[in-house]
Amino acid sequence: MFFPHTPAEEKAMLRAIGVGSLEDLFQAVPAAHRFPELKLPPALSEMEALAEMQELAYANDTARDLVCFLGAGAYNHYIPAAVDSILRRGEFYTAYTPYQPEISQGTLQAIFDYQSLITALTGMDVSNASHYDGATAVAEAVNMAYANFRGKRNRFVLSPALHPHYRDVVRTYSHDSSLQLVGDDLEPQSDPAALIPFINEQTALVVVQYPDFFGRIYDFSALGEAVHRAGALFAVAVNPIALGLLKPPNEFGADIVTGEGQPLGIPLSFGGPYLGIFATRKEYIRKMSGRLVGESVDNRGQRAYVLTLTAREQHIRREKATSNICTNQGLIALASAVYMSLVGKAGLRQVSELCYQKAHYAARQIGRLPGYKLWSQVPFFHEFVVQCPAPVDEINEHLLDHGILGGYDLGKDYPALPDHMMIAVTEMNSKEDIDLLVDMLAEVSND
Amino acid sequence: MTEPLLCEISMPGRIGFRYPAPDVDPTPLPEGLVRESLPLPELYEPDVIRHFTRLSQLNYSIDTGFYPLGSCTMKYNPKVNEEAARLPGFAHAHPLQPIETVQGSLALMFELQEWLKEIGGFAGITLQPAAGAHGELTGVLIIRAYHEARMDAKRDKILIPDSAHGTNPATSAMSGMRVIELKSDSRGNVDLKALQAECDETLAGLMLTNPNTLGLFDENVEEVIRMVHEAGGLVYGDGANMNALLGIVRPGDLGIDVLHYNLHKTFSTPHGGGGPGSGPVGVAAQLVDFLPGPIVDIIEEGDASEDLPPLYGFVYPSKSIGRVKSFHGHFGMMVRAYIYMRMHGKEGIRKITDYAVLNANYLLARLRNTYHVPYDRICMHEFVVEGRWPEVPDIQALDISKRLMDYRFHPPTNYFPLIVHDALMIEPTETESLQTLDAFADALIKIAEEAHARPELLKEAPHFTPVGRLDEVKAAKELVLCCAVASVSE
Numbered sequence: 001m002f003f004p005h006t007p008a009e010e011k012a013m014l015r016a017i018g019v020g021s022l023e024d025l026f027q028a029v030p031a032a033h034r035f036p037e038l039k040l041p042p043a044l045s046e047m048e049a050l051a052e053m054q055e056l057a058y059a060n061d062t063a064r065d066l067v068c069f070l071g072a073g074a075y076n077h078y079i080p081a082a083v084d085s086i087l088r089r090g091e092f093y094t095a096y097t098p099y100q101p102e103i104s105q106g107t108l109q110a111i112f113d114y115q116s117l118i119t120a121l122t123g124m125d126v127s128n129a130s131h132y133d134g135a136t137a138v139a140e141a142v143n144m145a146y147a148n149f150r151g152k153r154n155r156f157v158l159s160p161a162l163h164p165h166y167r168d169v170v171r172t173y174s175h176d177s178s179l180q181l182v183g184d185d186l187e188p189q190s191d192p193a194a195l196i197p198f199i200n201e202q203t204a205l206v207v208v209q210y211p212d213f214f215g216r217i218y219d220f221s222a223l224g225e226a227v228h229r230a231g232a233l234f235a236v237a238v239n240p241i242a243l244g245l246l247k248p249p250n251e252f253g254a255d256i257v258t259g260e261g262q263p264l265g266i267p268l269s270f271g272g273p274y275l276g277i278f279a280t281r282k283e284y285i286r287k288m289s290g291r292l293v294g295e296s297v298d299n300r301g302q303r304a305y306v307l308t309l310t311a312r313e314q315h316i317r318r319e320k321a322t323s324n325i326c327t328n329q330g331l332i333a334l335a336s337a338v339y340m341s342l343v344g345k346a347g348l349r350q351v352s353e354l355c356y357q358k359a360h361y362a363a364r365q366i367g368r369l370p371g372y373k374l375w376s377q378v379p380f381f382h383e384f385v386v387q388c389p390a391p392v393d394e395i396n397e398h399l400l401d402h403g404i405l406g407g408y409d410l411g412k413d414y415p416a417l418p419d420h421m422m423i424a425v426t427e428m429n430s431k432e433d434i435d436l437l438v439d440m441l442a443e444v445s446n447d
Numbered sequence: 448m449t450e451p452l453l454c455e456i457s458m459p460g461r462i463g464f465r466y467p468a469p470d471v472d473p474t475p476l477p478e479g480l481v482r483e484s485l486p487l488p489e490l491y492e493p494d495v496i497r498h499f500t501r502l503s504q505l506n507y508s509i510d511t512g513f514y515p516l517g518s519c520t521m522k523y524n525p526k527v528n529e530e531a532a533r534l535p536g537f538a539h540a541h542p543l544q545p546i547e548t549v550q551g552s553l554a555l556m557f558e559l560q561e562w563l564k565e566i567g568g569f570a571g572i573t574l575q576p577a578a579g580a581h582g583e584l585t586g587v588l589i590i591r592a593y594h595e596a597r598m599d600a601k602r603d604k605i606l607i608p609d610s611a612h613g614t615n616p617a618t619s620a621m622s623g624m625r626v627i628e629l630k631s632d633s634r635g636n637v638d639l640k641a642l643q644a645e646c647d648e649t650l651a652g653l654m655l656t657n658p659n660t661l662g663l664f665d666e667n668v669e670e671v672i673r674m675v676h677e678a679g680g681l682v683y684g685d686g687a688n689m690n691a692l693l694g695i696v697r698p699g700d701l702g703i704d705v706l707h708y709n710l711h712k713t714f715s716t717p718h719g720g721g722g723p724g725s726g727p728v729g730v731a732a733q734l735v736d737f738l739p740g741p742i743v744d745i746i747e748e749g750d751a752s753e754d755l756p757p758l759y760g761f762v763y764p765s766k767s768i769g770r771v772k773s774f775h776g777h778f779g780m781m782v783r784a785y786i787y788m789r790m791h792g793k794e795g796i797r798k799i800t801d802y803a804v805l806n807a808n809y810l811l812a813r814l815r816n817t818y819h820v821p822y823d824r825i826c827m828h829e830f831v832v833e834g835r836w837p838e839v840p841d842i843q844a845l846d847i848s849k850r851l852m853d854y855r856f857h858p859p860t861n862y863f864p865l866i867v868h869d870a871l872m873i874e875p876t877e878t879e880s881l882q883t884l885d886a887f888a889d890a891l892i893k894i895a896e897e898a899h900a901r902p903e904l905l906k907e908a909p910h911f912t913p914v915g916r917l918d919e920v921k922a923a924k925e926l927v928l929c930c931a932v933a934s935v936s937e
Binding site: 002003004005009010012013014016017018019022025026027028029030033034035036038039040041042043044045046049050052053054055056057058059060061062063064065066068070072073074076078080082084085086088089090091092093094095096097098100101102103104105106107109110111112113115116117119120121126127129130132133134135136143163165166168169171172173175176217219243244245246247248251260267268269270271272273274285291292293294295296297298299300302303304306308309314315316317318319320321323324325326327328329330331332334338340341342343344345346347348349350351353354356357358360361364379393396400405408427430431434 | 449450452453454461462463464465466467469470471472473474476477479480481482485486487488489490492495496498499500502503504505506507508509510511514516519521522523524525527529530531532533534535536537538539540541542543544545548549550551552554555562565566568577578579580581583584588591592613614616617618619620621622623626663664665666668669694695696697700701711717718719720721722723724725739768769770771772773774775776777778779780782785786788789790791792793794795796797798801802804805806808809811812813824825848849852857858863877878879880881907909912913914915916917918919921922923925926927928929930931932
């Protein structure tokens with residue numbers, strides 16, 4: 001149990017305080033509303049409670065019970081056993097934000113490791129200690145760009161191939177109607193060049209995704225140049241696993257790199273907690289929100305780490321802070337750091353190529369099926385769109401009957417794309433899995 | 448003593464993890480899009496495990512000792528929470544699966560929503576926000592949307608008492624609101640005169656932390672809320688201090704319109720060294736339609752006579768402010784909070800607060816004669832003392848905090864709230880024993896003696912920690928923010 005006091009101790013403590021009962025401690029609470037009767041279920045023992053949880057968990061059929069081809073921003077990857085073994089250390093997961101550096105060097109240096117790994121992966125100069133997820137990281141990029149131009153540029157160009165949830169969150173955060181969000185009503189098929197006409201001298205930021213929501217990979221060099229010609233900032237939302245293989249976004253001029261860090265060793269967990277990656281160039285460090293760990297020395301001459309540039313943050317600047325963010329994704333950033341350091345240089349390239357190879361095999365096989373057509377001829381990473389001979393939910397029902405978690409129904413977010421399924425393939429999918437998917441899709445096309 | 452960085456122990460050619468060989472025919476890599484180098488470290492598994500294990504040993508944590516950090520509610524995190532969140536049925540569920548395949552997750556979220564509504568006295572709730580500050584942002588955007596929907600958009604002023612958390616003003620500014628700070632009165636309550644002066648037609652709302660950061664329950668809370676409502680504003684409750692109210696009073700019953708919970712404080716999900724948290728937001732009836740979507744609901748009633756469970760699914764509120772996050776929020780944190788609440792049940796939930804408040808008042812009673820208590824009355828789950836004595840002017844709250852580390856305690860929150868000089872804000876939580884509280888009080892009393900007799904012991908503290916006091920100026924000036932693996936010719 002979690003309450004320590006014996007009845008004798010409780011009595012002694014009340015006496016020391018000088019009150020007669022626990023109820024006496026709550027005299028300041030309005031009597032009419034004091035001690036409400038709560039309609040909550042009775043307490044269970046740990047055994048019973050865990051059994052109830054097991055029953056609930058068992059009611060789910062997950063990406064490990066089914067063969068998973070669902071992605072759309074959250075991906076089924078293998079998580080090496082070492083990752084969770086570190087996360088289970090109470091010294092990490094039951095610590096608070098490292099405000100007292102003398103007794104928090106573990107968390108601080110782990111964040112410093114994380115910042116180093118993210119800068120290596122993205123090619124950027126500096127990474128913060130994390131944002132909540134891929135969506136809020138983009139929203140923070142919008143805030144940062146707005147602040148960078150002191151509100152004088154109010155136009156934000158969003159690619160239609162930016163994750164629909166990210167665009168929704170940017171809209172929610174951009175409550176101010178003077179902010180213009182443009183570009184994302186373009187045809188989903190549009191290429192990056194189609195964004196160039198939206199860029200003008202009022203533009204603060206252009207945001208694209210890499211690989212984009214549909215899995216496509218473009219060289220954004222020309223777009224990056226157009227953004228910079230207009231004096232605006234360029235943000236690229238990445239899938240970090242893809243960066244094991246693909247050119248880092250600094251090579252086409254990204255000023256801000258955001259990303260959903262979930263693929264880096266974080267379980268799907270029905271949508272969270274995940275990890276918001278945020279990295280930028282040196283010159284924007286002070287405009288960036290979120291915590292930062294820096295290197296210094298202690299009074300014994302030892303190298304040590306500490307939260308730095310805190311003058312940007314809410315607990316110091318209050319209403320003038322760069323963001324209100326406080327608690328972020330500390331433990332998840334640690335998980336990704338363990339993952340990146342373990343798979344390392346060779347492993348990240350390997351897993352990235354495996355995803356690429358298997359996805360291309362799947363696309364080739366499906367593209368040959370009568371009634372199915374690959375939607376795009378643009379190079380892609382590990383996710384691709386297929387035009388189907390029937391509504392996607394009907395096909396997915398058939399797949400589910402055969403133990404397959406089918407792809408994402410794009411018609412939900414893009415009315416122009418009914419009957420379009422987006423299929424994600426990772427290292428978790430064997431050739432047999434893919435062949436089964438192809439066979440089951442073939443059954444639908446033959447109906 | 449210090450641990451090398453990953454980039455320093457990297458060895459070119461070392462392999463940490465092997466994936467299966469490709470089992471499909473190869474496809475050429477995309478031309479012109481492949482990166483030339485990937486400067487990640489090269490380590491093997493023992494390197495990685497030892498590095499992070501040694502780092503963990505440099506941390507203080509709840510599992511190693513008492514952590515009385517004010518306003519942070521560092522209670523014990525039950526181990527079974529971690530088991531539950533890792534059940535394969537939860538850990539591997541994809542957020543976009545067909546609802547028929549994730550009824551277990553949805554049932555859990557639905558029940559959690561119901562319990563949080565019941566505990567706070569609210570009509571609706573969203574589980575989407577990722578942390579407390581994210582819940583605040585959600586809540587203030589809801590207040591803004593409510594006024595706009597009533598064609599009353601001139602209301603752009605948010606009142607924030609001077610004892611509020613720093614996130615409150617930052618949140619309001621981020622939501623496009625004007626921030627006006629309100630003074631506290633001599634008993635630590637909201638100053639009613641100052642409040643009255645700001646109650647006009649531009650008032651959007653008040654962000655109230657109750658109990659406030661002095662650990663005091665506002666004695667005029669009903670009057671404060673009535674005044675804001677009469678002026679046409681709404682009242683936001685900062686639920687960071689909900690550990691003081693479980694089963695004691697429902698904020699919704701007092702008239703609070705919006706409140707965020709911190710599952711990572713009140714409901715024992717771990718702080719993780721700075722997250723992930725979870726910040727569900729409860730709202731009164733008139734705000735339910737503005738909640739972020741989607742929300743879990745019953746979309747087809749079950750039939751108990753046929754043992755048919757209801758079908759859970761997602762609904763989108765009609766005037767929703769929109770999404771605040773991808774997918775459905777921090778589900779893993781919801782699982783932990785759920786099992787914690789399930790193990791406490793109806794009676795246990797109230798006991799959490801009973802004992803949290805008992806522990807705080809006991810510590811206050813033990814320290815009152817040694818440390819000045821600026822607002823001295825029965826406190827709730829935390830209290831604030833001054834970490835200074837006029838006769839030893841050199842000694843500050845920070846020195847006391849650093850010396851506490853030598854006694855193997857985590858310090859209280861320093862220098863907050865801002866309205867108390869050299870504040871030491873102490874929140875013991877309900878999971879600490881009398882013996883721990885006594886040992887902590889003894890240490891603080893001993894430190895007070897040291898402050899007078901041997902002040903240098905405090906000034907040079909901590910002495911027995913892995914590192915000593917840091918040069919924070921150097922960190923900010925030189926800005927070394929990452930370490931690169933030495934480049935080796937490819």
